[in-house]
Amino acid sequence: MRRRTLLQAALAGGAGGLLSGSAMPVSAQQTGPVAGPLPSPLAPGAAPPAADDEAGWAAVAAAYPARLQTGIINLEYGAFGQMPLAIQAAYERYTVKVNQEGATFVRRDFVGYYQTLRQRIAAMVHADAGEIVITRNATESLQAVIGGYARLKPGDAVLMSDHDYDSARMAASWLERRRGVTVISINLPYPATHQNLIDAYDQALAAHPSVRLMLLTHLSHRDGLRQPVREIVAMARQRGVDVVVDSAQAWGQGPVDVHGDGIDFAVFNLHKWIGAPLGVGALYIRKDRIADIEPFMGEEPSERDPILGRVHTGMANFAAQMAAIDALDFHQALGTPIVGARLRHLRDLWALPARELAKIEVLTPDDPRLCAGMTSFRVKGQTTPAANTSLAAHLLEKHGLFTVVRTGLAGGACLRVTPGFSTTPADMAALVSALKEI
Incomplete structure (x- = not known):
């Protein structure tokens, strides 16, 4: 048979398939996760925190990698989300399992996970x-x-x-x-x-x-x-x-x-x-x-x-x-609505005050139907990539705020701010304070 992915051959179950004689429909054979800590940010029996419950979200943040002591506030969680510590540990265990068991695992058992x-x-x-x-x-x-x-x-x-x-x-x-x-x-x-x-x-x-x-x-x-x-x-x-x-x-x-x-x-x-x-x-x-x-x-x-x-x-x-x-x-232990409400709350903590600043243009609407946690801004009239790259460097070097430049919009370049699970109201306040100085 011609070269194909291991997994597609296994799932297809055709002649020469990797799971000989065991083509598996979507609902068949479940393979459970490798034993490890319960992958949840919540204590047993605890309810997900409200969007403005800072003690509750501090507990959630503790389930993620600790913030580096570099003086930098990461406001660019839109690139990718850091794995929670429990997921990182699970990933490491799965890596060991795949490496130890090799093709015997991939050809026989992985399809259940997939x-x-x-x-x-x-x-x-x-x-x-x-x-x-x-x-x-x-x-x-x-x-x-x-x-x-x-x-x-x-x-x-x-x-x-x-x-x-x-x-x-x-x-x-x-x-x-x-x-x-x-x-x-x-x-x-x-x-x-x-x-x-x-x-x-x-x-x-x-x-x-x-x-x-x-x-x-x-x-x-x-x-x-x-x-x-x-x-x-x-x-x-x-x-x-x-x-x-x-x-x-x-x-x-x-x-x-x-x-x-x-x-x-x-x-x-x-x-x-x-x-x-x-x-x-x-x-x-x-x-x-x-x-x-x-x-x-x-x-x-x-x-x-x-x-x-x-x-x-x-x-x-x-x-x-x-x-x-x-x-x-x-x-899902938190739930997408809870996550979305928290990210929008953090967004509003900086975007709403920034919209009142004479020199700042917040691009993303405040209509909850049209926004989430991610929002962009620029200094009014400063639409070039160079101007916004300079602004990003200023925010990082003087205020320790890490943002990212976005280009491609018809109206010009901008800076994107994306809070994450470890972001705090103090981080948002630091951004507002920096913008007031501009």
């Missing part, structure tokens, strides 16, 4: 496990679904916006050469409102009836803008347009309901807000749309589990995927 992870992700995003395939990150998922989208022909168009992720935009632009389509990019309105975002896509689709595929970033990595996904997806469907939803930053900062929101294609990260080790993502394709995504580079998909053939990652980090199950347990 199926469990699919089931757990599916339950959280309100999908079926057969609609989920594990990837290394949301970028890989985006490239697979955009590059494999089979319903484009020359003369069709693809729509994207200035808020979409760079890799998604590049993949869409690649379709110009691959499929002979036109790529249309729009700038989302600023300041954004719930209705003018919907209107912007509606007007773009009305102006470009050749659009057949559209990118939609659920929560933008540039400025933290959360889109009204359900309304936009429904509007696009009425025009016969398919939508790829990038939920890499949205999932975990808030809930995702792919079936309820009418989503056909979506991508996720587990190392952003779920707390899994780096290198675990997921792709969702609604079951009756799997055939509209071509098998990856001629992959021969299994009839029993066809979504597996839409991505080909090669040898995966098995221990990271195993630990991701524990990370989901840890996250």
